[in-house]
Amino acid sequence: MRRFFTLILLFILGSNLSFAQDNYTDHTIQKGENVYKISRQYGVSVNAIFELNPGSEDVIYAGSTLRIPNSSNTSTPTYNTVINDDNISNYVVKSGETKSGLSRRFGVSINLLEQQNPHIIAMLQAGHILNVDKTIKENPRTAKKGEHYVVKGETLWGIARNNGISLAQLEAANYGRLSEFLQIGQTLIIPTKDSESSTDEGYLVQRGDTKFQLAKHFNMTIAELEEKNPHTVPMLMAGHRLNVDNSDVNNSEEIPNTNEVAITKVDSINTTNGYKNYVIEPKETLFGLAKKAGMTIEDFTNLNPKLLTSVNNGDIIKMPINPSQTIATTDAVDTVDTVDTVDTVDTVDTNTKNATTKIHSNKNEALFTNLVTETSTGLYFYSPFSSEELGSSEERQKMISINADFQKYIDFFQGAQVAIDSAKALNLDFDVTLIKKNIAKSKITIDSPHSKNAILVPFIDNKSNFPSIESNTPIAIIDIESNLVSKDSINVYRSIPSDTIQKTKTLNYLAKQNANVIVISDLNNARNKGLILNAIPDAKFLKVDNAGFFKSDALNNELSTDKLNYIVFDSEKTIVLLNTTTALMGKLSDHNIQLVMLESSLLPKQSEVSDMRFRILQLIFPAITNPQNKEDITAFEIKYEDEFSSKPSQNAILGFNVTFDILLRISQNSSFEDIINTTLSEQPHLKFDYQKTTDRNYSNTGIYLMQYNSNEGMIELINGN
Template identity: 25%
Template structure:
């Protein structure tokens, strides 16, 4: 009896030890990576260690709760999951990246989602690697996500709904990443995989495939507000031009659009173009009246109006056969299947940026103006592998802690999340010092006024090769120079961003509506590029985003 009691005591002691353990944070570890190592949620770790709410520090000791302490013995194999990297896998199983590469010499710089890798010597892998598309005997398809593919494009490729894809792959509900493997239900109507791949979207020169035998019709809805200006005796037209920023944007866009129309006519494209003044104010417009009093039954494309509420109204055009393009707004509305947003929105630009960074390195850090930063929440929800740091309440930042997490031998991306001049200046100056020891590239989600502050020279941003996502690119090709020269000849000034935008949106719309299949089908299957903009409509929203950076010669270049 005493022996049994003694055994029970030993069991209870071992259980208590098992139910809670201590973990010493090593360099490069994050709350997320530690949670994965011990198979416990980040929330449970935070409850047990409230002091790490702003991030874990190297050499600090964490209490790991009893939820799921895992067996310390290393398994033989690991199946690659979305967002796995060599670094995260090596940390999870306590082996070095070099050892991981020796065990798996066939792996390249990136993992293939769904493939197996060895964690011990002599292990035979059972799953096929480097598989593009596999048709299984279980009436399902395994599809590897290629660059720029989306749920929408894949659903069209295989003739299945987006809901069916998400049902089989719940992780896809927040978007896709290149290299993922999706399990798709096989439909008898899709034919062969080879036939389906023909439907993939590709970048094309739309000018080479225009149909010049069929007349098309284009309408521009421009908020000139001519009647209001004419009736307003308190201001002259010159005063309006000096003070009304929205009117200036409209006129610049329109000047670019006219140049696109002229260029298309010179090229012999068969179309008619009409322009209507929408007389828009903040709360009203005459778009409904224009549609009611004019025949839009044969209109192929409408560009405008400029605000979401009126875009939705224009989207009620006949049988949804007329494409309606919102040229400048990037907040997607609910206009319908025929309403297209030509400006990539903020979410798309962030997703494209993060995909680019993850493809280049797993050493991604963020410096936030405060712990309540909106971007900090976005990272913790969608990209928990990004290690975030914060300025404290007194506006002080601990660069020593950042330095202890930077990694030698690889690119360190540091995302700056602040528009406060003093913080931007501090980060830029200190990153320049750290760059003497580490390969560092500064990243911003968007360019803000603080970056143009006179005490932050462009040469410093160039030294850090500041990277950012952009809806436009710098273009010095002969075509771009010819456009600028022709525009200046007509308007006596160089084209600004709105004028070039007007040309790009209008010229692209004309080329697409002059395709054999028309604008709607072209937008679904083809990617195009004009002077400054790329047009890649996915779910009717333009996903054409460039990665731009400050080059050492103080010019802005497109990242490869």
């Protein structure tokens, strides 16, 4: 037994000795590497490398050796954080925290926080260590040249206007400082009017800048740019300060020819299809590029799908070699708007229905053509979040832990952010404001400096709690699944087509086809019987049992042998759908049958019912989103995933489509109501065709009427009209 314990003791001692000898690995630094990259390679923290290699936090050199701690023996460094009435010591900044939030938490001003922690002035980052001594007197801050010291009552819009720059330029120059409300005492960077941001402190990254473009501009490789600016390795962001001193860069080093291609105005010419590569210049817009190409915006975005999401300075796109020739040889797309009468739902009075017409343009041609960029507009969001809560991941998580339903608001605002970025790429000028939902307030007064404004109201759970709105300038209320009704003299625009609109438009289509209509339900009275009979008075109704089986010969007695038979399925039960479709497929040899659903929500998951049944029965169904618009949808999804590292949810899709459409509509040279009454639009997922329902209320009636087709997969039936 004694020998056994001796062996165990020797094993433990030997193990400890082995750990002591092998607790780090030597790494030879390669050109272009930085500490962040190396830490990711070995799966250890940056601070752990700094602790083993004093001085590496300042600079590292290619060819030198770094000691890398073994990941199994490293842990997150611990700091003796102390927070009391007079001192904050060794506080580690967490992801999502902001200067404003920390200043309130510690009971100090942002000025004092920055004064004692100058490393956070340019940008607060997770992992920064903060120390504050409250007994030290705060020095009054005076704005230097190119800066602005915020005082009470100022707004971003006012500061931008007073300095002769756009709001977008001001926001880009202060990207890391504007995660929430403007703070008194905050220092803002004021860029020059042309946004040229190279200073003694380095270059300030602007929206649309890329690493490749900046590396070429400052005569260095991307690796060298990242080595000098390790904070840009995970992602280059507007507002980053860059060290662009290339005095120590080997300027004689050849840059690969693949990089050379992108710096010329015309990079290469594809003689087989008549297009050349073109680099987008600063301040160019989609409308201007399409005009330069001699193409309609629709044709130009079909050629360059990524432009549907945003127009980015430095991006490479396709441009016709000979614009005039393109116009002559392209399949003719008539750019003159054609007028067509649109069917409306039953709630629209007859006079309005007969009088209302819409411009059927090539997607958004009418909106893009008349964009006004010289004047700014106001965009408001009514939300359960304040700007601070929405801008802090910690606060968002706290809200979700209280109510999981808040996640849909976060998704919506993330989609809206992509829309806001896309609108700014079109040079639209607007202010964005969050109004925090508060049921104690019965009235909200909006004092806007803009001549046109819109307030977006997503997902209100109790419309009776929505306050009345009073505004000094015209404002429109945009309802997103909130079911609001106008209380005041302000128009309410319901942006998502209701279930009733889906059903009515589908039934209107069936009524025009001179077919035999049979409604299948598992209830004594079909759920939509009144609506169906109103559109198709001679419709027949059949009831199946709970398993979806017909009574003997009941189906045969109602089917027509000499007319098309529309079978309208009106049940929510999957088993009923399976057995009903099986019975219908058995009748196809003697009858012309097509299946119809009045609501897209009745479509089961593909894991439950194969869409092969729908192809065979050529299912017709209404859809709010267009499943065929794959290029536009893909462009949006790529942009969203780049921004938020996740796929967009349905609520994020709503946030993008509704926000972008409203920004286009309020940025026109006509009144918002005129644009609503005269212009159709179509975003990547949603169609917007507003119809007046009552004096102050409008509904979007834009749906897609789709049909499964055995040959083509899926087709759209006459735009759902």
